Amino acid sequence: MSAYLYTWNPNNWKWVDLQEAIFRVNNGEEYNRYWSCGVTKRIAPGDTFLLVRLGVEPKGIIGVGYVTSAPYLRPHWDEARKAAGETALRTDLLYKVLSEKPIISMVELSRRFPQHNWTPQSSGTSIPETIAAELIAEIQSDQRFNFEPSTKEQIKLYSEGRPKTVTYRTYDRSSDAREDCIRHHGYNCAVCGFNFEAKYGSTGEGFIEVHHLKQIADRGEEHLVDPVKDLRPVCANCHRMLHKTRPPLGIEELKLKLSGK
Numbered sequence: 001m002s003a004y005l006y007t008w009n010p011n012n013w014k015w016v017d018l019q020e021a022i023f024r025v026n027n028g029e030e031y032n033r034y035w036s037c038g039v040t041k042r043i044a045p046g047d048t049f050l051l052v053r054l055g056v057e058p059k060g061i062i063g064v065g066y067v068t069s070a071p072y073l074r075p076h077w078d079e080a081r082k083a084a085g086e087t088a089l090r091t092d093l094l095y096k097v098l099s100e101k102p103i104i105s106m107v108e109l110s111r112r113f114p115q116h117n118w119t120p121q122s123s124g125t126s127i128p129e130t131i132a133a134e135l136i137a138e139i140q141s142d143q144r145f146n147f148e149p150s151t152k153e154q155i156k157l158y159s160e161g162r163p164k165t166v167t168y169r170t171y172d173r174s175s176d177a178r179e180d181c182i183r184h185h186g187y188n189c190a191v192c193g194f195n196f197e198a199k200y201g202s203t204g205e206g207f208i209e210v211h212h213l214k215q216i217a218d219r220g221e222e223h224l225v226d227p228v229k230d231l232r233p234v235c236a237n238c239h240r241m242l243h244k245t246r247p248p249l250g251i252e253e254l255k256l257k258l259s260g261k
């Protein structure tokens, strides 16, 4: 098994849809997004990854899953460097386990595997096979997660069925279009104004769903989505109501219904 360590430092990059990602993974839905892999070009579909949270406590392993693409170039994740036209290597990652709090803390990692560097400067560093196998087996046996390991062949088949890498001008449904929508429109429901954090406190912090005003075309095609014009943040209730019809109700239409008209 080839396994790689991917890093996330909340100080450097805000993961705006982390809460939805956790929700999806916990509910057996797919969450596949790209992530910087540093300068490592030998990563291949079917390899295993562990995601470590760095920089801000609580630190440690928060995600596990499979790499579903070879490394490819995308605009840089850092906004300033992106604006300067810089690119960075990414791979697509399919999450099997994702947790807000570390599954294995940094303290524990350093104690049990002191010879390995758990705080590398960038993603894509290789994890020795024995260490990776031990950690994966442990997470797999943890009752809190529903982690059924897949074979490399299954992951390769999966990745071949996925749409090809999106280009610079287009957006993948599940990744940065949603982020840009939230960055622009915020976390309040566009229909009823509901805010998860205001209602549920820290449990609801950063939580919102994203609705596409235009119907998504058939899978496998590229979609030109304008995250500001075409997407809206909506609460779970309003989102269900919007999708009661096909095509979905309009935002304004549902607002009228909400006010009893």
Ligand SMILES: [Zn+2]
Pocket (backbone or CB within 6 Å): 189, 190, 191, 192, 193, 194, 234, 235, 236, 237, 238, 239
């Ligand atoms: Zn709402």
Ligand SMILES: [Zn+2]
Pocket (backbone or CB within 6 Å): 210, 211, 212, 239, 242, 243
């Ligand atoms: Zn929707």
